[in-house]
Amino acid sequence: MxxxxxxxxxxxxxxxxxxxxxxxxxxxxxxxxxxxxxxxxxxxxxxxxxxxxxxxxxxxxxxxxxxxxxxxxxSRVKDATSPYRFFEVRDTGLLVADDEEGLVVTGTKPGTPFGTSGIAKGDLIRALDDVGAGHSEWFRKLLRRAVVCQGDCLVTVTPATRPSTSPSSSQHPSNHGSLVAAQT
Structure with a gap:
């Protein structure tokens, strides 16, 4: 060191x-x-x-x-590594940040697999394909491997507390899924 x-x-x-x-x-x-x-x-x-x-x-x-x-x-070139590009989580339509509680979703991009998966701002990502999500850099590596090698992934999420929008979801809180499949 x-x-x-x-x-x-x-x-x-x-x-x-x-x-x-x-x-x-x-x-x-x-x-x-x-x-x-x-x-x-x-x-x-x-x-x-x-x-x-x-x-x-x-x-x-x-x-x-x-x-x-x-x-x-x-110096100070916008795309310094062009034409080469490194894999970024945001390229999949998912925005995340490290938080004291874990890896928190800060947003999703509409029209992307994550944008249509049900994951929402404030949700906590717990795992990707049964491997702990860890911090944002570790998650980026896991997601890159899943996208490149498999083409899809299974994301375990703890939903953020949100106001209920339908009577059925408030009657059956167990219907709030904690697993989201996203094909990227």
Whole structure:
């Protein structure tokens, strides 16, 4: 484990394509490479940058005494990893956030599998395919695997307390389902 006050070890790249989610720290030489970074790029520990494309959604930090030769360097780019895209939960029509009670639904997009599944704002997601939902990043990984490998998933939900809209649902509270199947 690296203490917070120490610089993270960097990566030397030569004739490489790097597409990453999160920050990138270079080291040594960067030559003939393409860095597409959804985060900050720290090139302070590098030297001899040549013939490379460096594109970041955050800041790009360059060494003071080194002059990149034949490089295109772009910071604060909206879609820095384009044409590559990382899987996001919101792409499935579900918006979630970490909460002290668990993973809470903050919204759904109409016309998507989750938008038509009955899941609503305030519901707590407990599991996906019988695996605990955990925090939002863990859930993203579970959902990505379910979508890519299976094409569907079973989501266990604890519904938020909502006012009853029909007499039958208030007469039979057990009719409030806690399992929602969504085909994505």
């Amino acid at each position: 690296i203490p917070e006050f120490e610089r993270a070890p960097g990566v030397t790249t030569s004739m490489s394509v790097v597409v990453c989610r999160g920050n990138f720290t270079g080291s040594g030489r960067i030559s003939g490479s393409m860095l597409l970074v959804d985060g900050n790029v720290d090139l302070l520990p590098t030297h001899n940058m040549r013939n490379s494309l460096i594109r970041a959604s955050g800041e790009v930090h360059l060494p003071l005494n080194d002059r990149p030769m034949g490089c295109t360097i772009e």
